[in-house]
Amino acid sequence: MATTHSGAAARPHTHHRTPELHPTGVLILLAGAFLPIMDFFITNVALPSIDTSLHASPASLQLVIAGYGVAYAAFLVLGGRLGDRHGRHRLFLTALVAFVLASLACGLAPSVEVLIAARIVQGAAAALLVPQVLATFHHALEGERKARALALYGATSGIAAVVGQLVGGLLVSANIAGTSWRPIFLVNVPIGLVVLLVAARIVPDTRSHHPVGVDLPGTVLFAATLVALLVPLTEGHALGWPWWTWLLLALAAVLGVVTHLVEKRAEQRGEIPLLPPSLLRLPSMSRGLVMVLAFSIGFGAFMFVFALTIQDGLHADALHGGLAILPMALLFFAGSVLAPRLLTRFGRAAMSAGAVAQLAGLAWLVAVLLMDWPHVGLWTMAAPLALAGAGQSMLFAGLFRSVLADVPAHLGGIGGGVLITLQQSGLALGVATLGTLYIGLAPHGVSHAFATVEYVHMAIVALLAVGAAALPRLTHATVDTPVVDA
Template sequence: MEDPDMTSPQTAGRAVEPTSWAPLAVVLIGGFIAFLDFFIANVAIPSIQSDLDASAPETQLVMVGYGAALCVGLITGGRMGDLFGPRRMFVIGLAFFTAASAACGFAPSIWFLIVARVVQGLSSAMLTPQVLAVVSHVYTGEARGRAFSAYGLMLGLSGLCGQLIGGMLIALDVAGLDWRTVFLINIPIGLVILALTRRIVPHIRTGAGAKLDLPGAALAIVSLAAVVLPLLEGWEQGWPLWAWLSLIAAVPLFVLFLTHQRRLAARNAAPLIDPGLFRERGFTVGVTAYFVYFMSMGSFFLLFAIYMQEGRGWDPLPSGLLFTTMSAGFFGSSFLAGKFAARIGNQVIALGAGLVAVGYGMVGLIVARIGTDGTAGWGAPGLLVAGFGMGLVAAPLPAAALAGIDPKHASSASGVLSTAMEGGAALGVSLVGVVFFGTLSDSPALDDYPKAFYLSIAVIVAFPVIVTLLVQALPKPASSVAGERQGQGKEASAVEQPVRKTDRQYASER
């Protein structure tokens, strides 16, 4: 009898029936709490500062520590999934994430909490790339298309619902734990998912005999840190000298990293990132579009929350409830994305990005009109439109980016994609933050916030517009080309079809 822990890539997908969604549910829940933790802690910052007697820069590190650790570790975490198996790395990452969540929840001091958040971020970097890797190995054809849609839904809801869930947990104040519940809630969820993973998710061995490129991993982490840390902290500190020096140092560090990767690939060694990934046009364009797309999302979410809470004096919970309008649009369009894609292929991404730009623009115009005194509910239609557009982008864009990727590189490709997401959000906040915080005075009046917000929106809407242009460079799904040649009327989903291309490549290796 074959050892279940020695399942090969070719047989991994047979370990579960194609119609069984249990493995998908398990990894999506694990990924959800990891992505959610970046957003949910935002609302706890004032309580943390008061309870732990922390300074504003120290509480800022609670957020920056997680985001920076996650971003710099994603590429290495993805490669580890390729080498040691996505299920194994998912379990290890989730175990550390759960333990770090407990440390955060019981933190006796602010610096203990900051260190625990860094560990949380590194753990998240180990587990999150494995979600798409498991999808790529376990599901095929239409099932994989639906799995990608579920992943996009999970990713979007984790961002849209983070503030609402965090506000509800703090408002409930279970057992008088206040802000600590936003971290402690991860413990029972993490333990249940850990117990289910080995029973439900098949083992996938993809990199037998290969070794982790430790010099490359070190160079990747240092290079990314040199970019991410100044982007996350520079705008808060008024762009000090260290931030500029760090960004300048990042250029030769990345050149050194890329040179090292090419040399390993030329020797048929095992680079951290196979340079061949970027010869796939769909992957290169898709990653670039993903990066630019999240420049808009990261900056809009943060600045709208600041406008609502500091400019209008709203508490986190009602502010989060307003975001449910965007969540409703996102949830509804997520189920329609496949039908749209069946008719217009990858242009569904351009349509979605265009609607995001329109929705953001509507919100900006409303804020310019109502200021801080008018009814904030007038912004709901714009949030609804933007959310609807997000739902059309969430699944098709990562699916298009990963369409032509060899499954043995699924984890590392997912790590690069996730790094683009986190890096894009950080850069977007930094660039738009220059406009927003530059408009505010040192002691801003309430009336300064609407102006800072709608001027920032003028920059934010440019990012989804750029995405609509980048989409035009994506290769057509293979089935669309075949259908045109054969004159067939049969439609196929743009989310589904690139996956079939990968399946053929996968079968050829067998």
């Protein structure tokens, strides 16, 4: 297969043949997607170090994570549509440059306020970057190669979450030249530049032949709704719930209703809005998106509170905090590799079995922490974490595969964008809600604070185990469903 340079890419208006994507190009695009996904979680193990260095409040530390997640979620669909209209190759490179520069600003931040602002910019750049990866796979690959690339993306997005905390622990503990937590952001600079240089040469340019217009009102309203919801949830407890936090929560409800009405009217005018109401009414979307949101809330909260429990509660350093999550990372990766075959063979039963395995692993982990506290070793947590990781990999893969089952092919990209937007919103919401619950309870006992959060998490997973039976059947055909092609 010949390597196609971007300069030689066929113009969409001359003919519809898309240049082929070299296998190395697939890996480079996956690397480009890996960095933004990993960066949502890499800060978890660095939070104590950031606190010490920048004298940050608990609420500010939550905003370091949630601010990134909100910006990522709010602009994700917009990123996909801009790539469709202006060329995915160009937008991938532009967004990667912005992500690298924002990472540099994070690494050099002199205060927590500057760090939060840089993280918001970093999240927005990630939202422009990641959709180009999925859309390029859809347009430049066919058949088995496309299915394999999409499966690799699913595995990459899942493993990046867990590896982020491992890499973060290694970098913080290394304390390179006395820089403490800063390398967790600065490492993106050399890696991003390598990806940029290689992608500029071997990734073909693609764009939609019929690009969908940018839904500016829907994008602004949705972003405003997320901000109005997550800011008071993140800051309210630390500030004693002043009046303006309740006002913002009420405003979030109003904005949510206004967003729905605006999107409904846009669809009635024949436009394709950011969140199409007709698409959200499809059985696979209406049921599956609720489950994706719930899964993401629990997962985002778990990664946040587990890192704090290991470091603040067990007084482990960042390296051991990162290593603690390694069993989950290994089994999540192994499960992601096996998931497509098992889901094809056993369908929704495999998802329910995965949820039960995750539930058992979480219950086991809570029991270990409560019984052995404060003398909990990494080895005693390894088996329950491994079981939880294996189970959640199956549930994660099945949810992504089933949500798009009823979506028409020409709306596959819109559906995929909504799916990933809800996923990122859930991660940020998990940190803002269950993370706040943990921070409020931790002064009275870290192990019991962790257990309380995980009881809520386990209730969510139990509901997901039952809810999997209500999802559409998983067939082999759904593997090749287009993920992003607005």
